Amino acid sequence: MAGKTVLITGATSGIGAHTARTLLDRGHRVAVTGRDEGRLKAFLDQAGHADRLLGLVADAADWQATESAVARTVERFGALDAAVANAGFMSGGSIGAGDPTSWAPMVLTNVLGPALLAHATLPHLEAGGGRLVLIGSVAGLKNSPANLYSSTKWATTGLAENLRLHATTRGVGVTLVNPGMIDTPFWEGVGAPPFALSPQPIAEAVCFALDQPTGVDLNTLTIRPVGQPA
Numbered sequence: 072m073a074g075k076t077v078l079i080t081g082a083t084s085g086i087g088a089h090t091a092r093t094l095l096d097r098g099h100r101v102a103v104t105g106r107d108e109g110r111l112k113a114f115l116d117q118a119g120h121a122d123r124l125l126g127l128v129a130d131a132a133d134w135q136a137t138e139s140a141v142a143r144t145v146e147r148f149g150a151l152d153a154a155v156a157n158a159g160f161m162s163g164g165s166i167g168a169g170d171p172t173s174w175a176p177m178v179l180t181n182v183l184g185p186a187l188l189a190h191a192t193l194p195h196l197e198a199g200g201g202r203l204v205l206i207g208s209v210a211g212l213k214n215s216p217a218n219l220y221s222s223t224k225w226a227t228t229g230l231a232e233n234l235r236l237h238a239t240t241r242g243v244g245v246t247l248v249n250p251g252m253i254d255t256p257f258w259e260g261v262g263a264p265p266f267a268l269s270p271q272p273i274a275e276a277v278c279f280a281l282d283q284p285t286g287v288d289l290n291t292l293t294i295r296p297v298g299q300p301a
């Protein structure tokens with residue numbers, strides 16, 4: 072892919088940040104979002120490439136913020152070639168024993184967020200035969216007991232396919248990338264398992280999806296670390 076513009080939600084840390092840095096290193100233009108201004112500034116200071124990087128404070132679960140982030144990306148770079156719905160987290164423990172008060176932000180970010188991003192970006196992606204990438208999870212392919220986070224990722228699995236059915240008739244590709252366990256701040260407080268992968272293979276998978284030639288729609292990539300039992 073030569074000189075594309077890519078918007079990535081939740082890219083101040085972990086998988087999103089690695090993907091943004093990889094795209095920047097390869098000459099692309101990147102817009103990143105996150106909710107925390109300090110974390111966003113730290114990422115921008117460290118990433119460099121200020122001429123091809125735009126940072127936006129935006130909550131992926133909020134429509135106005137999403138619409139504005141897309142508009143500002145197009146205003147700055149002139150077009151949008153790809154969007155990556157990456158913002159997401161796990162909180163509140165299990166449905167059996169967890170804290171129900173922290174479930175709503177997780178469900179809104181993980182489930183509503185990718186739908187809002189699709190709605191805001193599809194008109195731009197249609198203009199150039201672009202691609203929408205959704206970051207799902209192995210937790211969206213397999214069940215575990217009373218796991219609401221897993222249910223949000225099952226929703227992502229479904230959303231990717233029903234968006235594909237819509238987008239493919241408009242010349243837009245849709246790729247679902249399902250990471251296994253990846254060593255990022257996602258695991259803060261719980262601890263990543265020892266076999267967890269670095270985020271870089273997931274960043275490479277996103278780049279591979281964005282690199283597909285015109286006419287090729289790569290739909291699903293699942294990347295687990297060797298040693299992940301489930």
Ligand SMILES: NC(=O)c1ccc[n+]([C@@H]2O[C@H](COP(=O)([O-])OP(=O)(O)OC[C@H]3O[C@@H](n4cnc5c(N)ncnc54)[C@H](OP(=O)(O)O)[C@@H]3O)[C@@H](O)[C@H]2O)c1
Nearest residue numbers: 081083084085086106107130131158159208252253255257
């Ligand atoms: N790590 C894993 O093992 C793993 C496995 C499978 C799937 N995933 C998925 O991969 C994606 C990225 O996770 P990660 O491991 O890279 O976690 P991470 O290191 O915690 O990064 C999450 C990023 O998303 C941002 N974010 C969270 N909620 C947001 C919201 N509502 N709006 C905008 N930004 C938001 C965070 O910044 P702020 O908090 O400042 O907003 C941060 O930049 C998630 O969808 C996650 O479910 C991760």
